[in-house]
Amino acid sequence: MIAISACLIGVPCRYNGKAATSKDLMKALKEEELLAFCPEILGGLPTPRQPAEIINGTGIQVLKGERKIFDRLGNDITAAYIKGAYCSLDLLKKHGVKEAYLKDNSPSCGVTKIYDGSFTQNKINGFGVTAALLNDSGITVYHELRF
Ligand code: SF4
Structure with missing residues (x-):
C-alpha cells in the first residue's frame, strides 16, 4: 500500500476548499x-481554512520546537500541524506503508519546497512537518511531480 496526500487524488481538502488533482500521478x-x-x-483543522506557513524554517525545525506555524491572520496553529503529523504517521504505520506521495509546497506535505513564512509566495528548500516526520520514521516520501 502506498500513501498519498488526499488532495492529489481529488479530495477538496486544501486550505481553499479545493483539490490539487494530479492526473499524471493517478495514471502512474x-x-x-x-x-x-x-x-x-x-x-483537527477545518476546510476551508486560512493559508498557513512555517515561519522562517522547515518542518524538521517545527518538530524540534524551534519554529512555529502561523496562519495568515496571525494565529499560532503549530500544535494542529504537529498533531496531524503524528496522526498521519500512526495511520501509515498501521497500514504498513513504506512510501508516500505528497503535495509539494505545503507546510505539512511539502517534500522539496515550502513557503518561507512571509506569505509572499517565496519558497525555500525543505520538508513540511508531516513529510519530515514520515521521512525520519523510515517512510520514503516523494513529491507529486516525480512522474
Ligand atoms: S495537508 Fe497535505 S493532503 Fe492536506 S490539503 Fe494540504 S497538501 Fe493536501
Whole structure:
C-alpha cells in the first residue's frame, strides 16, 4: 500500500476548499492500492481554512520546537500541524506503508519546497512537518511531480 496526500487524488481538502488533482500521478499509480490522508484534517483543522506557513524554517525545525506555524491572520496553529503529523504517521504505520506521495509546497506535505513564512509566495528548500516526520520514521516520501 502506498500513501498519498488526499488532495492529489481529488479530495477538496486544501486550505481553499479545493483539490490539487494530479492526473499524471493517478495514471502512474493506477495499479497500486492507495491510502489517502490529509494531515491538516487529521490535526483537527477545518476546510476551508486560512493559508498557513512555517515561519522562517522547515518542518524538521517545527518538530524540534524551534519554529512555529502561523496562519495568515496571525494565529499560532503549530500544535494542529504537529498533531496531524503524528496522526498521519500512526495511520501509515498501521497500514504498513513504506512510501508516500505528497503535495509539494505545503507546510505539512511539502517534500522539496515550502513557503518561507512571509506569505509572499517565496519558497525555500525543505520538508513540511508531516513529510519530515514520515521521512525520519523510515517512510520514503516523494513529491507529486516525480512522474
Ligand atoms: S495537508 Fe497535505 S493532503 Fe492536506 S490539503 Fe494540504 S497538501 Fe493536501
